[in-house]
Amino acid sequence: MSDTVTIKFPTGESYKQPTGIFINNEFRPAQSGETSDVINPSTEEVITKVSKGNSKDVDDAVNAADEAFHEWSQTEPYQRSLLLLKLADLIERDQDIIAKIDSLNNGKALKWAKTDVGLLIRSLRSTAGAYDKINGRTIDTSNDYLTYTKREPLGVCGQVIPWNFPILMWGWKIAPAVITGNTVVLKPASATPLSALYTSQLVKEAGFPPGVINTLIGSGRDAGDHMLRHPKIRKTAFTGSTEIGREILISSGESNLKKISVELGGKSPNIVFNDVESKIDQVVDSLIFGIFYNNGEVCCAGSRIYVQSGIYDKIVSKLVEKTKSLKIGDPFDKDVFHGSQAIKSQFDTVLDYIEKGKKEGAKILVGGERIGKKGYFIQPTIFETDNEDYSVVKEEIFGPVATISKFTTVDEVIQKANDSEFGLASGLHTNDLNVALEVSNRLQAGTVWVNTFNDLQESTPFGGYKQSGFGREMGTEVFDNYTQVKSVRIKFDHKNALTEGKV
Numbered sequence: 456m457s458d459t460v461t462i463k464f465p466t467g468e469s470y471k472q473p474t475g476i477f478i479n480n481e482f483r484p485a486q487s488g489e490t491s492d493v494i495n496p497s498t499e500e501v502i503t504k505v506s507k508g509n510s511k512d513v514d515d516a517v518n519a520a521d522e523a524f525h526e527w528s529q530t531e532p533y534q535r536s537l538l539l540l541k542l543a544d545l546i547e548r549d550q551d552i553i554a555k556i557d558s559l560n561n562g563k564a565l566k567w568a569k570t571d572v573g574l575l576i577r578s579l580r581s582t583a584g585a586y587d588k589i590n591g592r593t594i595d596t597s598n599d600y601l602t603y604t605k606r607e608p609l610g611v612c613g614q615v616i617p618w619n620f621p622i623l624m625w626g627w628k629i630a631p632a633v634i635t636g637n638t639v640v641l642k643p644a645s646a647t648p649l650s651a652l653y654t655s656q657l658v659k660e661a662g663f664p665p666g667v668i669n670t671l672i673g674s675g676r677d678a679g680d681h682m683l684r685h686p687k688i689r690k691t692a693f694t695g696s697t698e699i700g701r702e703i704l705i706s707s708g709e710s711n712l713k714k715i716s717v718e719l720g721g722k723s724p725n726i727v728f729n730d731v732e733s734k735i736d737q738v739v740d741s742l743i744f745g746i747f748y749n750n751g752e753v754c755c756a757g758s759r760i761y762v763q764s765g766i767y768d769k770i771v772s773k774l775v776e777k778t779k780s781l782k783i784g785d786p787f788d789k790d791v792f793h794g795s796q797a798i799k800s801q802f803d804t805v806l807d808y809i810e811k812g813k814k815e816g817a818k819i820l821v822g823g824e825r826i827g828k829k830g831y832f833i834q835p836t837i838f839e840t841d842n843e844d845y846s847v848v849k850e851e852i853f854g855p856v857a858t859i860s861k862f863t864t865v866d867e868v869i870q871k872a873n874d875s876e877f878g879l880a881s882g883l884h885t886n887d888l889n890v891a892l893e894v895s896n897r898l899q900a901g902t903v904w905v906n907t908f909n910d911l912q913e914s915t916p917f918g919g920y921k922q923s924g925f926g927r928e929m930g931t932e933v934f935d936n937y938t939q940v941k942s943v944r945i946k947f948d949h950k951n952a953l954t955e956g957k958v
């Protein structure tokens with residue numbers, strides 16, 4: 456199989472797509488010669504074949520990263536920063552192609568794919584700019600000692616990402632790892648490898664030494680599992696399902712106790728208080744963005760909407776009206792808000808949840824059906840129910856499905872909002888600063904958005920409470936994932952310093 460193919464976007468332009476595994480700055484076929492199909496989820500047609508790596512390819516990638524580590528970890532942080540800045544520039548140069556690749560391969564509306572690439576560029580530059588701020592401390596332990604700490608890299612990082620933000624998560628994972636002196640083997644989701652492979656060639660063009668950043672294509676259960684049990688991998692970073700998150704903790708325990716960070720999704724509450732009547736359109740737009748942005752395939756999506764009784768009817772009627780007006784369809788149509796779901800299994804899961812919700816007794820206010828017969832399109836759907844035990848309220852659906860219900864008091868809504876094993880994000884809408892602060896303090900979530908939602912920002916840490924995971928992406932907190940602290944304690948010899956004639 457040739458290691459690049461020409462792919463044509465629905466908009467007419469073509470580009471060259473690498474299809475091999477990226478090791479030591481070169482693309483190569485899988486050692487077994489195996490390939491897998493990459494599907495366009497909005498047409499269900501095969502876009503291309505890519506190499507499918509197995510344990511032998513994992514070993515090669517890990518060995519390359521391990522060899523590169525010795526020099527990379529000693530490279531001056533300033534030089535590492537320059538390479539990351541150069542990579543950001545190259546991604547900016549090719550941003551149109553990269554966004555289109557993610558729309559083609561993931562089904563997301565092109566406008567959201569462009570937002571992802573914009574966030575990625577900002578995030579790479581923010582991380583590059585942190586190179587001289589990842590410091591240790593000097594600790595005053597009396598004049599008898601000089602005591603200080605320094606942050607050192609861990610070694611080779613094995614990173615595994617899902618299919619909902621293919622290129623953004625690639626950047627969120629590799630940048631903090633390499634700026635701190637680690638090397639990386641990253642495995643994209645099997646369904647969405649194209650943007651990571653395309654961008655890997657920019658890694659070489661930027662001038663990163665061979666082996667610092669490697670992109671492995673292969674199945675999670677096979678190549679992914681082998682990688683995360685590999686004795687030369689010292690750190691695992693994973694974003695995906697709670698089920699696989701648990702397995703990854705076990706694989707670390709059963710291998711060499713790799714340091715772990717995991718981001719495992721959520722069931723985030725989005726709360727509306729009575730006092731927002733004067734800006735009801737703005738609030739409804741935020742609720743819609745909260746759940747239907749990126750086809751609802753967002754780990755922090757505001758999928759549980761709680762509205763105070765005084766404004767409930769008005770919010771419901773506007774929300775239904777605006778949801779009906781969202782344009783759904785071809786991701787490359789510039790007016791489309793909502794494209795297709797990314798993968799068949801997730802599409803089926805979402806439709807199953809919709810049927811389950813109907814059977815349980817939740818009332819469909821809008822949506823609830825598949826659209827068309829080709830492509831994984833689902834109507835944006837809102838269920839009304841006050842039964843907090845229904846599966847559509849309790850479980851992560853990971854698609855364009857929200858529930859809405861009424862509440863009266865702050866205590867009542869806090870109890871409902873926190874009654875979840877997830878704790879990734881939360882949102883609230885109010886004009887009252889006292890309510891905003893009180894509720895923010897009491898919500899059990901890694902992020903609280905007030906009068907906004909899904910408002911990710913590159914210098915703001917993001918990650919979970921409870922079973923939504925641990926470790927943070929972005930902000931300076933992300934560097935805790937990729938460094939270990941060394942304490943150095945130097946005993947000071949008074950007598951020697953005071954000996955006459957010595958100095």
Ligand code: NAP
Nearest residue numbers: 616617643644645674675679680695696699719720754853
């Ligand atoms: P998943 O199985 O957790 O997949 C995520 C990534 O992990 C993929 O790259 C996958 O590879 C890999 N993987 C799977 N098993 C592995 C293993 N044993 N060892 C190492 N890596 C492994 O997620 P999914 O099945 O695609 O989606 C299922 C559910 O996950 C969704 O319904 C949603 O609830 C949740 N999810 C959460 C997020 C998030 O942002 N937190 C994102 C996506 C999905 P393959 O692609 O080859 O399987």
Ligand code: MG
Nearest residue numbers: 675695696699
């Ligand atoms: Mg899976």
